[in-house]
Amino acid sequence: MSRIIEGVSHVDRDELYDLLHDKERNVLVIDVRELEEYEDAHIPSVPLIPMGEIAAYINDFDKDREYVFVCRSGGRSFQVTKFFQNQGFNKVHNYEGGMLNWDKEVIGGRENVIETFNPQQLERK
Template sequence: MHWNIKEIDARELAEWYDSKAEGFRVIDVREMNEISGGTVPGADPLPMATVPVRFNELEKDKDLVVVCRSGARSAQVCMYLQQQGFERVYNLRGGMLAWTSSGQQIALPRAV
């Protein structure tokens, strides 16, 4: 089966912060040592290896943006979540590299 991974770019995600408020959630699937250097504001850390045992903590009725360093790991997580019945999943195109290079602010991660 082919999975159509929806993507969002850094500019679009920044606009969501202004327009959607509580209507979406961002998760960062990088390892904690990567996340500790900064992440998308408000992102929840959920390292990729933990997703199969913790995906039930995610809401299927909210848009979910998945972030990693470059967009590759997050695309894999998006595919996995789609297999688990999540339809409102978006990959941050280019990951944190694109987020920071577009001039967006980073924040310290939330506690696990």
């Protein structure tokens, strides 16, 4: 189960894996790293919205939806999770340890890079 660190909910690797495969819960996982990092390796079907760009789209996110943010080591995703909490989002989580902790499938390339934000792009495929 998730745990709270410095006021932020964190999920571990096994929880994230389960969330990615739980269609009923409909949790959206978002990678907040930079494009170059994402192109090297990312979790399949997880969209990219870099940390520096995500604030511009805050009003397009559904406050009733659950989100998990992922980065390289958990630092940037922690900041994004905290930002979302400060904007009134209650169902947001940081992926503890980031991609450095991910030992499941990864792919390279530009799959799901969000360049012009449209909330429908964030729907699960």
